[in-house]
Amino acid sequence: MTIIITAFEKSPDGGKGLARDTRVRWALEEAGLPYEVRLVSFRAMKEPAHLARHPFGQIPTYEEGDLVLFETGAIVLHIAQHHAGLLPNDADARARAIAWMFAAVNTVEPPILEFMTARLFEADKPWAAARLPLVADRVRDRLKPLSARLGNADWLDGAFSAGDLMMASVLLRLRASGILDEFPNLAAYVARGEARPAYKRAFAAQLAINAG
Numbered sequence: 206m207t208i209i210i211t212a213f214e215k216s217p218d219g220g221k222g223l224a225r226d227t228r229v230r231w232a233l234e235e236a237g238l239p240y241e242v243r244l245v246s247f248r249a250m251k252e253p254a255h256l257a258r259h260p261f262g263q264i265p266t267y268e269e270g271d272l273v274l275f276e277t278g279a280i281v282l283h284i285a286q287h288h289a290g291l292l293p294n295d296a297d298a299r300a301r302a303i304a305w306m307f308a309a310v311n312t313v314e315p316p317i318l319e320f321m322t323a324r325l326f327e328a329d330k331p332w333a334a335a336r337l338p339l340v341a342d343r344v345r346d347r348l349k350p351l352s353a354r355l356g357n358a359d360w361l362d363g364a365f366s367a368g369d370l371m372m373a374s375v376l377l378r379l380r381a382s383g384i385l386d387e388f389p390n391l392a393a394y395v396a397r398g399e400a401r402p403a404y405k406r407a408f409a410a411q412l413a414i415n416a417g
């Protein structure tokens with residue numbers, strides 16, 4: 206059955222891989238699944254056809270026959286549960302990998318989004334200079350324990366899993382700010398993720414749409 210995902214017709218990041226379709230593409234590549242992409246404009250995202258796929262009018266979405274999904278965590282989990290390569294076979298290890306997926310989107314991503322919003326979209330506000338350091342510290346409050354838990358390991362819990370895919374995808378959005386480099390083991394962790402052939406294919410595919 207053909208898998209179709211949605212992505213920005215023109216991503217605001219110009220192809221840096223920060224739009225969230227990249228993490229879905231990465232999961233599909235890890236699982237060795239071919240897919241097609243439906244590109245949507247900002248206007249089309251808020252129109253009925255897309256709202257039927259995504260109630261909040263966002264990307265990415267995932268279609269496979271009659272199944273339509275939104276939310277990258279749910280999409281990546283669906284892919285990981287139905288195809289080899291993204292979750293361990295051992296039941297407990299599988300549950301822990303899923304916990305890391307939730308930690309990525311529920312605990313680590315929110316302060317990063319808040320920080321990116323403050324940095325990119327609120328920089329002209331009169332209160333921006335006072336607020337940004339507070340928001341940056343909230344990101345550090347999450348990265349410190351994450352860095353401590355990762356330690357010298359390559360991945361968060363044994364072999365690479367969907368938990369690492371989600372966590373690295375969330376963290377890499379921080380790179381331009383310099384905060385990631387304050388935690389060398391996390392910077393190396395993200396670089397390890399980006400060095401995976403599946404990530405490189407995912408990155409190249411989104412770049413091909415957004416370059417130029």
Ligand SMILES: N[C@@H](CCC(=O)N[C@@H](CS)C(=O)NCC(=O)O)C(=O)O
Pocket residue numbers: 223224225226250262263264265275276277278
């Ligand atoms: N929690 C959602 C977030 C989706 C999201 O924020 N998508 C962004 C692109 S990366 C988007 O569509 N932004 C445009 C908008 O919200 O109108 C997920 O992980 O799928």
